[in-house]
Amino acid sequence: MLIPITRETFEQMIPLVATSDQYKYYWGKPDDFLRRLLISVVGVVVVFILKTALPEWLSLLDFMAAVVIGLYWLWGPIYLATRRNQECRRYxxxxxxxxxxxxxxxxxxxxxxxxxxxxxxxxxxxxxxxxxxxxxxxxxxxxxxxxxxxxxxxxxxxxxxxxxxxxxxxxxxxxxxxxxxxxxxxxxxxxxxxxxxxxxxxxxxxxxxxxxxxxxxxxxx
Structure with missing residues (x-):
């Protein structure tokens, strides 16, 4: 039996931002965490290498980029789950x-x-x-x-x-x-x-x- 539901109800059940269960799913196993941590470390190193070639007035932007990339191991699961939710909400x-x-x-x-x-x-x-x-x-x-x-x-x-x-x-x-x-x-x-x-x-x-x-x-x- 199929019962139509309103768009509001649907979006309550599949929210825009990741739920705790979805975050746990994408947090994954220790290998997954280490992979994200490696990406964070490499990303921060690349930012600081590029910093030497950029003008000083961009230093604040460099710092912000380093913080965001350095925390990828933490926010990565949120991004992946949120993107998957958005795919569902396109229907x-x-x-x-x-x-x-x-x-x-x-x-x-x-x-x-x-x-x-x-x-x-x-x-x-x-x-x-x-x-x-x-x-x-x-x-x-x-x-x-x-x-x-x-x-x-x-x-x-x-x-x-x-x-x-x-x-x-x-x-x-x-x-x-x-x-x-x-x-x-x-x-x-x-x-x-x-x-x-x-x-x-x-x-x-x-x-x-x-x-x-x-x-x-x-x-x-």
Whole structure:
């Protein structure tokens, strides 16, 4: 079941600036932090090298540039998440979609390859694989979609028939085709299924409850 939502409600659920969950996502692992830190250090060094070739009246600008670049390790995740939010907010139309889990299964996917040398000095290609959860979700209208995310322990409870809710986005006014899907909320378990936390989740849950109340009132009339 698809329920259209206002632009204001949509922008509350997908805010312009990164949420805390999105910041944590892009903060990443220690390797990601070290990569950003290296960029910050190299950037500051480049600024100070260029400073020697620039006139003195630009010294304040040089200092400001060094501060901004030097703090890239801190604000980088905010920038990446905010840019991703903006990509979602470019869609003209959105809706609240409620369906059911049609199927759930686990697969093992190839996520990368690495070259290494074994004890005999031979070049060996090692495949990096990851177990992933696959969800097929559909509704009474016949529309269905599939979602694949990294497998977590909490996913063990998911069963066919569970209620699944999400935000859908499209550039078509009639919403006949969805261009993008948000993370999935399984209200039976208060469980989120996603690779990336698109939504401001507390706001989404509030909207879900409000829509359910409105539907109950409509049926009671």
């Amino acid at each position: 003209k139309y959105s809706g609240f979609w409620r369906g059911k889990v049609l199927d759930v299964y686990v697969t093992e996917e190839l996520i990368g390859k690495e070259e290494t040398v074994n004890k005999q000095g031979e070049l060996v290609i090692v495949e990096n694989r990851e177990r992933r959860l696959n969800l097929e979700i559909g509704d009474e209208t016949g529309f269905s979609t599939a979602l694949q995310v990294p497998l977590q322990r909490a996913h063990r409870v998911i069963r066919p028939g569970d209620i699944a809710e999400m935000v859908v986005m499209s550039n078509r006014e009639d919403m006949s085709r969805f261009s993008k899907l948000s993370d999935v909320f399984l209200s039976d378990y208060d469980l989120w299924v996603s690779d990336y936390p698109f939504l401001r989740r507390d706001t989404f849950v509030d909207v879900s409850r409000r829509l359910k109340k409105q539907q109950r009132r409509s049926r009671g009339r």
